[in-house]
Amino acid sequence: RxxxxxxxxxxxxxxxxxxxxxxxxxxxxxxxxxxxxxxxxxxxxxxxxTKLPPVAQAAAEQARQAQQFEPLPKSLFQPLPPFEDLPRPLSPSGASALIDEARQAVVDTGSPVLDTEAEPGFAVMRGLALHKLLQMLPGIAETERRDAAERYLKRAGAQWPETERDKALASVATILADSRFDQLFAPNSRAEVAVMGSLEVKGKLRSISGKIDRLAITSGKVSIVDYKTNRPAPATLSDVPPAYVLQLALYRALLQPLYPGHEVSAALLFTEAPRLIELPPAAMDDALARLTGA
Known part of the structure; x- marks a missing residue:
């Protein structure tokens, strides 16, 4: 009431x-x-x-609902299967740590991409800036690239010595002007390509997740390129750190099933030289075999 x-x-x-x-x-x-x-x-x-008693449902309504709804499936009352705790995806850049798991892990505070004479923080920022320039500048008209690169370096390298900004600018300009790299930065190429797949590593199926710096696809060939900012840049394949070879071997293994009938090649572009070192298929196969235990 x-x-x-x-x-x-x-x-x-x-x-x-x-x-x-x-x-x-x-x-x-x-x-x-x-x-x-x-x-x-x-x-x-x-x-x-005062609470009123519930109204009894008519017999006709009960019969109608019984005909309308079927019995619940038995599977609804069965316990759920146990949850499978999937391992963390393996990064190609850090996969070399799994090659010899029996050996005690040693924490390495250094990095092959860091400048041995400069502060580590500066070397990392410098490497990131070069990656960003090589990612974005190919999509900008050639006449506007230098101005765009200078504006970016003034922001990203505001705390750098001016000589270091000039070196970074000269390094990127030399790479983009080199005719040997035309196919790498052609309009049909792509930057920062994320890849993911699975691979059996020593009897266990592992997820692999990474990002390719540059991917170029032509008739019958797929080219993978990863940028490295080592100082000094390796002169030959024998000077290349094994971890780099394994990193590109994993990228190659993920892409091969996606491009049947294509040759999948891989190379390292050392920005300081600049120098492009192609990795022989045999070298990548050997690195992958050490990881997978095949």
């Missing part, structure tokens, strides 16, 4: 008057029961609506 109290006049009743009006409305109502206020002891009214 809902009691609505209203008042029409120039001046509304105060709180005490409203309390009196509501109290008189509740007196004598079958849903109202007098109680003593637990704190003040004064008489108050408790308004309670």
């Amino acid at each position: 809902l009691i609505v109290c209203g008042y029409h006049g120039k001046r509304a009743p105060n709180a005490g008057t409203w309390h009196s009006i509501v109290s008189r409305a509740l007196v004598g109502a079958p849903e109202s029961i007098e109680r003593q206020h637990p704190a003040t002891g004064e008489t108050v009214h408790r308004f309670h609506v």
Whole structure:
């Protein structure tokens, strides 16, 4: 039961008057029961609506619902299969740590991409800037590339010595102007290509996840290139760190099933020279065999 109290006049009743009006409305109502206020002891009214019994469902309605809904499948009541905790995806750049798991892991605070004479923080930032320039500049008109690169280096290398900004700019300009790299930066090439797949590593299926710096696809050939900013740049394949070879071997293994009938080649572009060192298929096969235990 809902009691609505209203008042029409120039001046509304105060709180005490409203309390009196509501109290008189509740007196004598079958849903109202007098109680003593637990704190003040004064008489108050408790308004309670009696709950009605549920309405019985008609037999016809029960029969209709029984025909409309089929019994629940038994599989719904079976326990769920155990959750399979998948291993963390393996990064190609760090996969060399799994080649000899029996050997105790040694924390190496150095990195082959860091400048041996410069601070590590600067070397990392410099490498990231070169990667970004090689990613973005090929999509910009040649006449506008130098200005775009200078603007970017003024922001990204604001704390660098001016000579280092000049070296970075000259390195990228030399690479993009070299005719040997035309196919690598052609319009049909792509930068920062994410790849993911699975590979059996020593009897266990592992997820592989990585990012290719540059991918170029031509008729019958797929070329993978990874940028490295080593100082000094390796002169020959024998000087290349084995981890680099394994990294590109994993990229190659992931792409081969995606491009049947294509030759998948891989190379390292050392930006300081600049120098492109192609990796022979046999070298990558050997590195992959050491990782997988095949």
